Amino acid sequence: MDVEQGSGIGDQISGQNSVGRTISRVFLAIFLVCLGYGLITARAPSQTTTNRTKVIFWHRWSGYWEDVVKRIVGKFNASQTDYEVVPLFVTGAGSDTKFMLSTLGGDPPDVMSMGSDSLPSIASGGLLTDLETLMTPAEREYFHRVPYAAVRESGQFDGKTYGITIGADLMGYYVNCAQLREIGVDPDKPPKTFEELVALGERLTRRDKEGHIVRLGLSVDDLATQAIAWGGGFYDPKKGDLTINTPENLACLTALTAQKEKVGYKDAQRFWSSQNNGSSTGAWSFIPGGVSITYDGQWRVDEIHRAKPDMDYRIWPIIPPAGGKPLAGLMGGNFMIIPTSSKQKKGAFEFLKFWSGVTHPERAAESFVAGGWIPLSPDVANAPAYQKFLKENPQFQTFIDILAGPNCQSKPRIGYLQYYLDQITNTQEASFSNEKTPAVALKDLEQTVNTERRKRKELGFDDK
């Protein structure tokens, strides 16, 4: 029987194998081309334009602020013959996670701007360099003598310095002068007590015929910071212990809750939901006059300067109750850290010094002015560039006063800081919304936090 060559099953399978081999070769070729292209392009951005040593800097500023960061980095690079800083923006949400994973993965940044709330937990894990080990004796002496205490302490954990500020934050009341003058109040004469402030807020609030707030007279919250003005606070820096259910904290929470009740907590929530209260320039309801007196951070000065430079406003410090403590503040913000596994610690520290003003405060003042940031030390604040900035933005002086005052504190330096701050916020919320009385809310907070502390202790966490 004649069998046509090449028509057998074996031949057909063999033919299929040949096709399969061809396809696999094509796939392999495509894969290799893609891999090669990826490797080439992956190297491109990190290539420096000079032979200087590359220092990778992660930061969390985007948009306008990213340009500010680039300018500071540009100035540093221009001043250098040894190092070249390469800035890289990482989104704020999850930046800590990215940092930890990059460190564990063996490819961390050399230096990073980190939120102060995350610093203790990451430092307790041994991921951060004690920055004092990189300082000369003279720098160490200067660092312990000159910078503002609250700023310095905010970067410390367990007696070691893991972060140095490049943009710390403080809070105060932003006051719309025109709206105060409308009701015959001089914005240069702040109320003497919190009670007076609340009464002023009532007078400034405007509602439509249906009772909806169309202008909020006073917006205030932040129990953790306000409590300091009541003589309390949630951390005793001297004892290094938490202070939760104290008469002062209770008085503060009661006063804040009473203020919310006066305005109507739900009414205020309705009002806020109609406002664009974004953090970007011009998207803040204070600027168009939606809120007369609002509690916010120092970064808003720069925003007002850019969005409405001719706006007439003042900044008041936190107004204490009768017999309370003036110029209360709780330090937070951006702190520069250097990972223990950084490959360029020396270069990273040079950059950190350049920006923060551990050395050359006059030069560092230019960096702080560029972003409208809280300075590291009186030396930076007194530098000509910073004084010029204060002359142009006299309102900012309030933050410098708070910083230099005796009631400006650092946040608790404990390993579970993030958890603690979240629970304080929840407590405030439960009280404001009348879900719990202030007394019950604080008692519950104490119980919750103590349970957590006990739990962490039993599990062996090193919280200090």
Place this chain on the structure above:
Amino acid sequence: MVQIFQLPMFLPIPPLVCRHGPAGKIGVRRNMKSKFRDNLIGYLFISPWLIGFLVFTLYPFCQSFYLSFTRYNIIQPPKFIGLANYKMMFFDDPLFWASLGVTIKYALVAVPLVLVVGIGLALLLNVNIKGIAIFRTIFYLPSIVPMVATTSIFIWILSPQVGLVNQILAIFHIQGPIWLKDPHWTLWSLVFMAIWGAGGSMVIYLAGLKDIPQYLYEAATLDGASAIKKTQMITLPMLSPVIFFNLVMGVINTFQYFTQAFMISDGTGGPSNSTLFYALYMFQRSWKYLDMGYGSAMAWVLFIIIVAITTVIFRSQKRWVHYGR
């Protein structure tokens, strides 16, 4: 012409040579080599999935079981602590129970509601009228919008002062609640959001409805059955396998509810822990408070809960799911 059935290339091809004697051995070896080469190509083709599964699913799955018995803050190496995480979770963590409570409450409301709405929509859209395809598309569209976009839209729709819902209520002189800021209303807001996405299950119900033999309805009509009776005695029983599928998937998805809760509360689970869903709390514990050991223990408890509920649903199917046998 001989048609050859196309074999997947990674399947072993039966040897065509004799297995006995020296010549056979050589043949077998050659064939094995060829088989290996053929299989290799096949495995190469599926390797992206295979590697992804092994590295990103199976390994983390097993690893998380071990981590659940450790204290692990991501930074330092895990330290074995036995059942301590589980003990703390059950006896010393009110937020664990709070988050479980929020999730169960949501599941009890949202899963049946979305099920009913999905079936209702499918029944409505199972009629032959002009332009029905457009209606089907309209109802299906929300389910393909990314969850983040849907949630962003709902934050505005439920805005107390300027939101669409409260504006409509205001027409009837009703002052709407502050929805996402009031702990009594947040859950209902999320349920509302879930109903918005019922179009996804609706399509599956619709396919199930199309699968029901027409002669059953014709026979029922001849017997004088009313529309309600037909729905009760034919449609729902015949649709029960699809309902069963959607119920199982709904329960699983609900216990993993995260994105919407994260977005509306900025990741806090507020107001007053009313949106602190189990998955959100697990995320907080793992990544925010750096307690990955505890987070892993929570993940395993969640796994066991889901398996238990799914088992119960599976066991119950004998009573109410009809496969037309």
